[in-house]
Amino acid sequence: MTGIPREVLIALHETDGIGRISIANILQCGKAKGIGSLRHSADFLAGDWRDMGLSASQAAGIVANLRYDAIERRHGVHEEREIGLVTYLDDVYPELLRQIADPPWVMYHKGNWELVHNPTIAIVGTRLATGYGRKVTEDISEGCAQRMTVVSGLARGIDAAAHYGALRARYGTIAVLAGEVDRCYPPENKALYRELSNNGLIVSESPPGTILRPGLFPLRNRIIAGLSYGVIVVEAAQKSGALITADLALGYDRDVFIVPGQITSPRSKGALEYFRKGANPVLDETDIFQAYSHRLPASDIHSSSVQTSKQLGSQPENWTDAERLVYRLLLDNPCTIDELVTRSGMTFGHLHSVLLSLLIKRRIHQQPGSVYHVL
Amino acid sequence: MTGIPREVLIALHETDGIGRISIANILQCGKAKGIGSLRHSADFLAGDWRDMGLSASQAAGIVANLRYDAIERRHGVHEEREIGLVTYLDDVYPELLRQIADPPWVMYHKGNWELVHNPTIAIVGTRLATGYGRKVTEDISEGCAQRMTVVSGLARGIDAAAHYGALRARYGTIAVLAGEVDRCYPPENKALYRELSNNGLIVSESPPGTILRPGLFPLRNRIIAGLSYGVIVVEAAQKSGALITADLALGYDRDVFIVPGQITSPRSKGALEYFRKGANPVLDETDIFQAYSHRLPASDIHSSSVQTSKQLGSQPENWTDAERLVYRLLLDNPCTIDELVTRSGMTFGHLHSVLLSLLIKRRIHQQPGSVYHVL
Numbered sequence: 001m002t003g004i005p006r007e008v009l010i011a012l013h014e015t016d017g018i019g020r021i022s023i024a025n026i027l028q029c030g031k032a033k034g035i036g037s038l039r040h041s042a043d044f045l046a047g048d049w050r051d052m053g054l055s056a057s058q059a060a061g062i063v064a065n066l067r068y069d070a071i072e073r074r075h076g077v078h079e080e081r082e083i084g085l086v087t088y089l090d091d092v093y094p095e096l097l098r099q100i101a102d103p104p105w106v107m108y109h110k111g112n113w114e115l116v117h118n119p120t121i122a123i124v125g126t127r128l129a130t131g132y133g134r135k136v137t138e139d140i141s142e143g144c145a146q147r148m149t150v151v152s153g154l155a156r157g158i159d160a161a162a163h164y165g166a167l168r169a170r171y172g173t174i175a176v177l178a179g180e181v182d183r184c185y186p187p188e189n190k191a192l193y194r195e196l197s198n199n200g201l202i203v204s205e206s207p208p209g210t211i212l213r214p215g216l217f218p219l220r221n222r223i224i225a226g227l228s229y230g231v232i233v234v235e236a237a238q239k240s241g242a243l244i245t246a247d248l249a250l251g252y253d254r255d256v257f258i259v260p261g262q263i264t265s266p267r268s269k270g271a272l273e274y275f276r277k278g279a280n281p282v283l284d285e286t287d288i289f290q291a292y293s294h295r296l297p298a299s300d301i302h303s304s305s306v307q308t309s310k311q312l313g314s315q316p317e318n319w320t321d322a323e324r325l326v327y328r329l330l331l332d333n334p335c336t337i338d339e340l341v342t343r344s345g346m347t348f349g350h351l352h353s354v355l356l357s358l359l360i361k362r363r364i365h366q367q368p369g370s371v372y373h374v375l
Numbered sequence: 376m377t378g379i380p381r382e383v384l385i386a387l388h389e390t391d392g393i394g395r396i397s398i399a400n401i402l403q404c405g406k407a408k409g410i411g412s413l414r415h416s417a418d419f420l421a422g423d424w425r426d427m428g429l430s431a432s433q434a435a436g437i438v439a440n441l442r443y444d445a446i447e448r449r450h451g452v453h454e455e456r457e458i459g460l461v462t463y464l465d466d467v468y469p470e471l472l473r474q475i476a477d478p479p480w481v482m483y484h485k486g487n488w489e490l491v492h493n494p495t496i497a498i499v500g501t502r503l504a505t506g507y508g509r510k511v512t513e514d515i516s517e518g519c520a521q522r523m524t525v526v527s528g529l530a531r532g533i534d535a536a537a538h539y540g541a542l543r544a545r546y547g548t549i550a551v552l553a554g555e556v557d558r559c560y561p562p563e564n565k566a567l568y569r570e571l572s573n574n575g576l577i578v579s580e581s582p583p584g585t586i587l588r589p590g591l592f593p594l595r596n597r598i599i600a601g602l603s604y605g606v607i608v609v610e611a612a613q614k615s616g617a618l619i620t621a622d623l624a625l626g627y628d629r630d631v632f633i634v635p636g637q638i639t640s641p642r643s644k645g646a647l648e649y650f651r652k653g654a655n656p657v658l659d660e661t662d663i664f665q666a667y668s669h670r671l672p673a674s675d676i677h678s679s680s681v682q683t684s685k686q687l688g689s690q691p692e693n694w695t696d697a698e699r700l701v702y703r704l705l706l707d708n709p710c711t712i713d714e715l716v717t718r719s720g721m722t723f724g725h726l727h728s729v730l731l732s733l734l735i736k737r738r739i740h741q742q743p744g745s746v747y748h749v750l
Binding site for chain 2: 136
């Protein structure tokens with residue numbers, strides 16, 4: 001897109017008063033002037049930044065934030081707080097998120113970043129969930145997580161139930177926070193937060209030091225929708241924040257699914273009305289797998305290949321999940337890279353790096369026509 | 376279709392041992408031999424009937440039933456019991472029912488036959504309804520009966536609730552019985568039966584004197600489905616008889632609608648599974664009116680669209696979804712275009728055109744600093 005250095009993008013993102021739109025304009029500006037024009041942006045003076053549309057105070061802010069000591073300080077904070085960073089410029093940036101109109105420029109994370117490359121489904125709903133809502137959320141989420149990673153917002157009620165359910169199954173779960181990635185909000189979900197940082201993934205667009213404010217929640221919701229093939233809404237009263245996520249998903253041309261509930265329940269009404277906007281009913285995970293059958297790994301792959309690998313006992317412990325998945329797919333049948341993209345749900349970029357790693361480890365072999373098979 | 380006299384069709388229908396298929400064959404036979412060949416069938420001898428495929432006992436039965444005294448006796452019974460008759464040969468036979476694969480040849484009725492010519496919607500469900508099921512059935516049925524006549528089966532539970540609800544609105548309700556039309560079954564619905572014969576319509580395919588047996592209920596269900604544009608199922612356990620009606624409707628290429636309920640409720644499960652067969656969710660009568668907007672009377676459409684737009688807070692029907700979304704976002708709070716991009720998920724270009732359209736319609740206003748608010 002542009003020749004802007006990664007460090008400059010992070011500095012722009014972390015400069016108070018420079019918003020997402022301003023950064024989009026700067027990237028656009030760099031693009032218009034040709035790749036490379038922003039290469040030396042680290043050395044820009046305030047006037048250069050003002051030429052790119054920033055105000056005087058914005059320009060002063062970014063110049064200060066690109067000084068050597070400021071960069072060092074940022075690095076120090078990220079390291080000390082053990083926060084990972086992925087920018088829009090990185091190959092490992094989630095492909096689905098890249099497609100939305102206003103992607104986050106920088107994502108902070110804790111836990112296993114690889115989860116973003118799995119097939120993903122969001123499950124959201126009201127914080128004031130009923131017992132029914134929490135129960136069916138856990139069940140559906142656990143079911144979905146057999147073949148997809150469940151994305152939600154760590155809120156009370158439906159979100160928490162979605163994370164708990166998904167943690168019980170293989171593909172796990174991603175929490176998208178509104179505030180700092182290393183601060184649990186709401187505090188009562190602390191145990192869940194710890195579980196997610198050990199066995200899942202926590203991401204946020206908010207730089208360390210961000211003060212949590214209401215306006216961050218709808219922004220967070222766009223990331224939940226943007227990361228996911230589709231959004232399941234379990235219970236949501238009219239005007240519930242979960243419906244913002246549903247609206248965003250429709251805006252991104254993603255699917256919205258509704259878990260039926262009683263039409264007289266105020267906790268269900270808002271969600272049920274999305275049937276009128278073309279949302280699909282979900283009774284259990286099979287409805288979701290059916291909707292994405294062409295994008296998911298075959299259902300029997302897991303159970304059968306878990307057995308296979310146990311029998312073989314030959315997959316080293318240090319393999320990544322992605323390597324294991326690709327190896328298992330190839331165990332069944334030699335595949336082209338196109339077929340693997342479809343069956344693994346990975347992006348080309350990610351799959352390419354996984355195949356390379358397996359080739360280097362001499363576990364697979366590439367035949368003419370880019371057909372891969374196991375050795 | 377054929378030149379068979381009406382009286383002969385009624386006699387065939389009322390002859391024990393001559394079933395619907397035999398009558399279809401006879402009509403077909405008459406058709407093959409040309410109009411008029413059955414004109415004098417009232418004078419046929421047993422041999423003539425046997426030539427048309429009837430057995431000896433069937434032939435003897437119809438010959439006996441076409442004797443002058445037998446005809447007089449039948450007329451006497453119908454008159455005495457105040458039962459109206461409509462046959463497949465009559466112009467007033469319901470057009471929708473004529474289209475199904477196995478239409479009833481004769482329909483007995485009490486009450487206002489004219490109701491069959493209204494737009495019709497069936498509402499059926501389990502006899503063992505929950506309080507929730509009965510309540511939403513009454514509400515939806517009353518709503519539907521503002522513009523359509525509601526068809527059901529006078530059974531306990533959902534059926535009874537459907538009739539009660541519809542009796543409160545203008546287009547009323549039709550009960551299709553399995554047994555004799557002038558005998559109330561189940562007996563506990565006697566008050567409802569009386570109300571229906573005074574202010575609605577009761578129909579049955581079973582001749583006076585028919586002894587009620589289980590096999591008549593699925594036959595009754597085909598008439599419910601056959602009379603109606605579509606079938607709404609409110610609550611139905613797996614294997615519920617109401618689902619036979621839904622299956623028949625699908626077979627007749629009619630719509631099936633499901634009222635959502637809890638996916639954990641055994642009383643809802645059977646119905647909810649029809650979502651997987653392409654059934655549509657119903658939250659209230661507007662979903663039904665929407666589905667049949669092109670088939671409902673125009674004058675009524677006007678009044679109901681006034682209601683619909685009331686529900687939407689006076690947003691005209693001709694707004695696009697995008698306009699509605701942006702308007703709703705602005706209803707909450709005035710927003711800048713940047714905030715709207717984020718919250719709507721639209722691209723700048725699309726949002727710009729939507730804002731322009733809303734400005735032209737004088738529904739929103741632009742303040743200095745590109746802040747938009749509703750008028």
